[in-house]
Amino acid sequence: MAREGLIAGIDVGTTKVATIVGRTDGAGVQVVGVGVAPSNGLRKGVVVNLDETVRSLRDSVRLAERSSGLRVREANVGITGTHIQSLNNKGLVAVSHRDKPVNANDVQRVLESARSIAVPQDKQMLHLIPRGYTVDGHRGITEPVGMHGFRLDVEAHIILGEVRPIENLVKCVQSVGVEVRSLVLEPLATAEATLTTDEREMGVILADIGGGTTDVAIFRDGGVCHTAVLPVGGNLLSNDISVGLHCPLNAAEELKIKWGVADPEMIKAHDDIVLPSFGAEQTRKVSRVDLAEIINARISELMEMLDTEVQRAGCQGLLSAGLVISGGTANLPGIEAVAADVLKMPVRVGEPRGVQGLADTVGNPAFATGVGLLLWNVQPEGDKETRMINHWSHSGSAWERLARRARWRLKELVRR
Numbered sequence: 439m440a441r442e443g444l445i446a447g448i449d450v451g452t453t454k455v456a457t458i459v460g461r462t463d464g465a466g467v468q469v470v471g472v473g474v475a476p477s478n479g480l481r482k483g484v485v486v487n488l489d490e491t492v493r494s495l496r497d498s499v500r501l502a503e504r505s506s507g508l509r510v511r512e513a514n515v516g517i518t519g520t521h522i523q524s525l526n527n528k529g530l531v532a533v534s535h536r537d538k539p540v541n542a543n544d545v546q547r548v549l550e551s552a553r554s555i556a557v558p559q560d561k562q563m564l565h566l567i568p569r570g571y572t573v574d575g576h577r578g579i580t581e582p583v584g585m586h587g588f589r590l591d592v593e594a595h596i597i598l599g600e601v602r603p604i605e606n607l608v609k610c611v612q613s614v615g616v617e618v619r620s621l622v623l624e625p626l627a628t629a630e631a632t633l634t635t636d637e638r639e640m641g642v643i644l645a646d647i648g649g650g651t652t653d654v655a656i657f658r659d660g661g662v663c664h665t666a667v668l669p670v671g672g673n674l675l676s677n678d679i680s681v682g683l684h685c686p687l688n689a690a691e692e693l694k695i696k697w698g699v700a701d702p703e704m705i706k707a708h709d710d711i712v713l714p715s716f717g718a719e720q721t722r723k724v725s726r727v728d729l730a731e732i733i734n735a736r737i738s739e740l741m742e743m744l745d746t747e748v749q750r751a752g753c754q755g756l757l758s759a760g761l762v763i764s765g766g767t768a769n770l771p772g773i774e775a776v777a778a779d780v781l782k783m784p785v786r787v788g789e790p791r792g793v794q795g796l797a798d799t800v801g802n803p804a805f806a807t808g809v810g811l812l813l814w815n816v817q818p819e820g821d822k823e824t825r826m827i828n829h830w831s832h833s834g835s836a837w838e839r840l841a842r843r844a845r846w847r848l849k850e851l852v853r854r
């Protein structure tokens with residue numbers, strides 16, 4: 439059953455903070471308010487200035503409250519940054535009663551077993567995601583409860599983050615009067631809003647190219663098998679343009695958005711743009727081909743980095759659904775062609791879906807993470823605690839609390 443009532447997602451990005459408020463009636467999710475404020479307190483996805491971040495958060499939350507006429511008391515919040523680390527681990531237990539099927543307690547124990555890794559003191563676990571269960575050697579089971587067997591194995595994807603950046607982000611959100619319901623790794627949230635079940639089954643790489651980071655998640659056989667956060671985003675493109683065309687950063691950003699394309703072949707020769715004057719300099723013309731070549735170089739490099747992630751995940755040739763791009767930079771014309779050329783796979787831009795209302799506002803790929811946060815744990819298949827346990831806590835007992843919730847949900851499943 440989907441949760442009913444009011445829900446909210448807050449995407450604290452490097453360039454913007456987006457708060458999306460929704461209402462769910464069990465059948466679908468209706469967006470009822472959006473608040474977007476410029477973000478000045480983050481660098482590459484991580485809070486570096488608490489006061490600035492709180493200011494941006496407050497503006498964004500207030501705007502969303504004003505547009506929805508509702509008070510935002512709790513929200514799912516996204517987390518990213520290069521401090522995020524991911525790994526795969528296995529768990530194994532003997533089924534507790536030989537003559538009875540696998541029960542919720544066995545699943546809980548096997549997840550505990552997969553979770554038992556040495557977490558460094560400065561890190562904490564954000565997610566433990568079961569990728570598939572094996573009962574007595576029969577692999578690929580998504581729901582082992584009720585099956586007969588002696589031995590239960592699980593393969594899990596684990597996501598860790600550094601304690602400090604996590605605490606700073608949570609502190610900022612709480613200081614604007616909002617409780618963090620779930621802290622969600624951003625590419626996982628983005629996947630909720632952009633990927634289809636078929637794509638996850640066939641194998642797909644998702645890249646959310648924001649301002650400061652590119653958040654990556656790779657899915658195979660329906661589950662996530664690799665996540666990464668790359669310190670490259672649209673801000674670096676603007677930086678390159680500023681250096682390459684000798685203009686201030688704000689002019690470079692404007693040029694990129696108004697005239698930039700990722701594929702120089704889209705531009706006719708002698709297509710020039712007049713660069714506004716700055717400082718003592720007169721207005722001057724710059725070539726759109728030059729602009730496109732600067733963008734192309736960085737986007738091609740980024741696609742090569744994505745290729746490296748595919749190799750790291752051991753997924754070469756296995757992602758038949760190809761690449762899905764989201765984030766503000768996905769708006770660059772020609773980015774799909776450049777990506778397809780480097781990665782040799784199908785590419786599409788992932789506009790957020792799965793919600794009704796305010797589609798013109800949140801329909802842009804820049805809102806994929808925010809919409810995914812809104813959708814987190816509300817969709818019908820969103821009894822996600824059975825397949826994904828969020829370990830974030832600001833108190834030491836959160837694992838127990840979340841495990842209790844997971845057990846409760848599992849009990850419900852067993853009863854059905």
Ligand SMILES: Nc1ncnc2c1ncn2[C@@H]1O[C@H](COP(=O)(O)OP(=O)(O)OP(=O)(O)O)[C@@H](O)[C@H]1O
Pocket residue numbers: 450451452453454455477482483518647648649650651652671672673691694695698764765766767768769770771803804805
């Ligand atoms: N039409 C466009 N063409 C090219 N780039 C664009 C366009 N619109 C937005 N961008 C770029 O997208 C980036 C912002 O994307 P987004 O809003 O997804 O980032 P963010 O979530 O704030 O940052 P991050 O996810 O990295 O923390 C900026 O670099 C911006 O210049």
Ligand SMILES: [Mg+2]
Pocket residue numbers: 449451452646648649765807
């Ligand atoms: Mg983002």
